[in-house]
Amino acid sequence: MQEVNVPVLIVGAGPSGLTTALALRQYGIECLLVEKYAGTAHTPRAHIVNQRTVEIMRHLGVDDRLIEISTPPALMRNNLWITTLAAPEVGRLEAWGTGNERAGEYAAASPSPMLNCPQTILEPLLLESVRDADCDVRMRHEFESYEEDEHGVVSIVKDLETGETLRIRSQFLIGADGARATVLSQAGLAVAGEAGIAHALNIWFRADLTQYLAHRPGVLAWNLAPGPLPTGRLGTLICHRPFTEFVLVINYDPEAEDSTAFDDEALISRVRALIGEDGVDVEILGSAPWIVSGQVAPTYSAGRAFSMGDSVHRHPPANGLGLNMSVADAFNLAWKMALVLKGQAGPELLNTYSSERQPVGAAGVARALQSRREFAAVSDALGYEPGQSVEEGQSRLDELTEPGPVGDQRRESLRKAIEQTNYQFNAHGVELGYRYKCGAIVDDALPEDHPSSDPDLYFRPTTQPGARLPHARLGRGTRECSTLDLVEGTRLCLLTGFGGEDWFEAAAAASAASGIEIDVHVIGQHDGFRDLYGEWASRREVGESGCVLVRPDRHVAWRSDSYPADAAETLTDVVGRILFRENVG
Incomplete structure (x- = not known):
């Protein structure tokens, strides 16, 4: 052995x-x-x-x-709701922070794109x-x-x-x-949690769908074909390579269907049903069944x-x-x-x-489970019901283009249902705004600012311990970078401002006691990193002479509103607590 x-x-x-x-x-x-x-x-x-x-x-x-x-953000823009790709679309949503109302927010939050x-x-x-x-x-x-x-x-x-x-x-x-x-x-x-919520099959295929998607590029197209079809209808189309490589996700009943029994002919048939035309060449690259669950380890x-x-x-x-x-x-x-x-x-x-x-x-x-439940509201808004015939479902769908109160109500219901899916496709706060409430952090006595906007939909930068360090654009000479770029390797990083120059001495003392290097940056000085657009000043949430101590993973470990008289002792104690070093200080 x-x-x-x-x-x-x-x-x-x-x-x-x-x-x-x-x-x-x-x-x-x-x-x-x-x-x-x-x-x-x-x-x-x-x-x-x-x-x-x-x-x-x-x-x-x-x-x-x-x-x-x-695939860059510009080609991720549209979420589509369709009956088929060839038919007039039912609705669309600007997704992943690409919309006119959200693009600036996403760009301000991070140096990196979706x-x-x-x-x-x-x-x-x-x-x-x-x-x-x-x-x-x-x-x-x-x-x-x-x-x-x-x-x-x-x-x-x-x-x-x-x-x-x-x-x-x-x-x-x-x-x-x-x-x-x-x-x-x-x-x-x-x-722990629920297993086997649903069974799905990924159909990986190659086809040139440029004529259907190039004018409305996006990652996802959701099927809303009328009739007595299962959850997911004809499937969900995922664009992996614009506009030639895709995955079609279909739901199936494992008690009635064997996922291994789908041959290429059957898979191509499912793809062409979603396209809505038979003239497109479809090459099956593979297929893979999977199970939808909602579980997490305690x-x-x-x-x-x-x-x-x-x-x-x-x-x-x-x-x-x-x-x-x-x-x-x-x-x-x-x-x-x-x-x-x-x-x-x-x-x-x-x-x-x-x-x-x-x-x-x-x-x-x-x-994710909540988003899955909310997504059914789109079908409900169209008046779709279980067991409905194609003709009955189509009559409800046709109401979208009817003038008068019935059409007005149908259109308004659909608009609200699609708007609700922002919690799935533009949930910036969920993606970027999570904060560690306990762990390798030392909390402070500074007041917590409770956001007025929805914390799932909207990201709010903060230097509260446990939060990801806010991105702010900085400059040094001709170089432009992010505050996130100031952290290197496994070293801690301390950010301060005018009047905080003595943090260098405090950091040296804490480094000597703990054995871990602490980089100090005074933001604003001409020979250091300048706050190019005032973004750090608006996001640091501490005074100029205060500091924000950042971990190697760019989450805030601790902060101080000002420079205290016992800064060296305080910082040494904080570093010892973060690193669980009882002999520090």
Whole structure:
């Protein structure tokens, strides 16, 4: 039996496992990544990449390549409701922050755009980046079991090509192994919630649909064909490559239909039914069944084993949160694990991974389930009812173009129902505005500003501890950057202003006591970073001489409204509490 020793073993080469490996390597930590399959995702699955995820890729140095291979926001603009692509559309919504009312808000919130990038494109990019970072990656290696002792974790992994068994000793084990969640179950953990809410089949195909979509580009087209059709009607069309590569998601009843019995002819028939014309050449690239669930693990870790991604949160694709929460799970854990392995933080810091990320996962699952329920309002607004004939459904649909009170009511009902879907397709607060309420943070006594706008729909930047650091555009010489770019590696970052120059001395004292570097930036000075548009001044929520202390994952750890007389002692104590170092101070 081959023996391998490595600080961290990662199981699974999906978005969370690959992001964890890339981050750990950039932090100087050796890790081994094993994956059961020969390659990355074989069919497109998750595809919406929100601003927070693109920011994380920016911090890991791969955002330029990601943007280059992704569908840009301009081609993500329209959500369509259709009976067929060839027929007049029923309605549309500007989605993913592209609308006239939201585009400026999204641009002001982040230096990074929303993107559309299926896992078949994203995962190979991440895998290449991980290998370029000299990470040990072993495909066709299946994790079988692990045991934990006082020295670490011993895992058994089987090489599926040779049949050889590997005995891997590591300090920590990370389960990024998707819904099969072998690591989670062996850690004695489980997900809670409803499984099997619905059964769906992804039909991956290639066809030139330019004539139907180029004038109204978007990611999603939702079918509203009249008649006694199942949930989802003729299916949901997802555009992965404008306008030639798509996935059609159809619902099916597993008791009446076998998902493996759909041959190419049957799949092409379903695609052409949605198109509404038979003359389009359709090439089937693959198909994959999946189950809609609404589940989240109450705890993400046990001892030295940590789980992330789909292994701990599973939910409908509404809001496009799954991939993005998985990447954020990884980015949260990686810096903490790196500091613990370097001896710069106490092992208790790792407990904050679950306490911070689990509430975000639970909220994401709840939001996706709520969005799924709300989505039915569009069909209801058209007057569709179960068991309705095609003729009955069509008569209700025709009322959309009728003058008079009946038509007015039908149009108003549809408008309101589509507007409600903003909570699924323009939920900026959900995507970017989550805040850790407890964990590796030190709260303050500053008053909390309660937003007047809907916190799910609208993102409000804040420097409250636990929140993501607000983006503000800064300049130094001819260079322009974001406040988010001032954080480097696993170092802490302290932002202050005029009158806060003495924070340099306080940070030096805290660094000497804790052993962790703290970068200090006085924003506004001519030889430093200037607040180009006054954005930092309007978003920092502390006085000029105060400070905002930022963690490696760009979430606020602590802040002070002014420079206190005992700044060195206070900052040293704060750093010790954040890093769970009892001997600091």
